[in-house]
Amino acid sequence: METDKEMQRPLRPPGKVLERSIIVCAVIALAGLVIYKVYFEADILSERGRYTIAEITRVNPRIGRHRHRSRAYFNYNLYGEPHSGSYTHIGLNTSLAGHRYFVLVAPGQTKRTRLFTDYPVPDWFTIAPPDTGWAAIPSDKELRQMVLRRNSDPGRIPVE
Numbered sequence: 001m002e003t004d005k006e007m008q009r010p011l012r013p014p015g016k017v018l019e020r021s022i023i024v025c026a027v028i029a030l031a032g033l034v035i036y037k038v039y040f041e042a043d044i045l046s047e048r049g050r051y052t053i054a055e056i057t058r059v060n061p062r063i064g065r066h067r068h069r070s071r072a073y074f075n076y077n078l079y080g081e082p083h084s085g086s087y088t089h090i091g092l093n094t095s096l097a098g099h100r101y102f103v104l105v106a107p108g109q110t111k112r113t114r115l116f117t118d119y120p121v122p123d124w125f126t127i128a129p130p131d132t133g134w135a136a137i138p139s140d141k142e143l144r145q146m147v148l149r150r151n152s153d154p155g156r157i158p159v160e
Contacts, residue, residue: 045104045106045114046104048107049105049107050078050104050105050132050133050134050135051102051103051104051105051133051134051135051136051137051138052076052077052078052102052103052105052133052134053076053101053102053103053121053128053129054075054076054085054101054103054115055074055075055076055098055099055100056072056073056074056097056098056099056100056101056115057073057074057075057084058072058073058097059071059072059073059092059093059094059097060073061092061094068091069088069089069090069091070089070091070093070094071087071088072086072087072088072092072096072097072115073085073086074086074087074101074103074115076103076105076113077128077129078105078110078131078132078133079131079132080131083105085110085111085113085115087113087114087115087117089117092117099121100121101115101117101120101121102115102116102121102137103116104116105133119137122140124147125143125146125147127146127147127150
């Protein structure tokens with residue numbers, strides 16, 4: 001039979017149990033934060049984001065230790081204010097600099113952007129985008145209609 005001293009001895013020191021509980025809670029909290037960032041904030045960008053036009057100012061090839069990645073820096077206007085951003089992707093070409101592409105901006109978070117290098121803005125589209133942007137990327141037909149409306153406006157002063 002066990003003696004009284006053996007029965008009173010705790011299985012683990014109390015400090016170790018508390019330390020492990022804190023570590024488990026921290027891991028659960030970190031996993032919850034990652035899930036929130038990946039799933040819910042991505043939904044905010046795609047569901048309520050606004051599209052506008054960004055001009056790429058420069059492309060830095062082979063950044064950091066990831067030599068196959070490049071970073072493009074761009075400027076855009078939204079809600080009447082100028083903003084800047086950057087986009088990191090595999091194999092961006094330095095020839096993108098100076099060209100315009102559509103960019104998706106999160107509502108109220110102008111640093112959360114997604115640049116669409118697959119959707120260049122046509123060179124013939126020279127008017128500024130709406131101050132509030134678009135809810136979706138406009139088609140070529142919609143862009144042409146905007147240009148035609150602007151050119152047919154009798155109150156517009158022609159720019160030469």
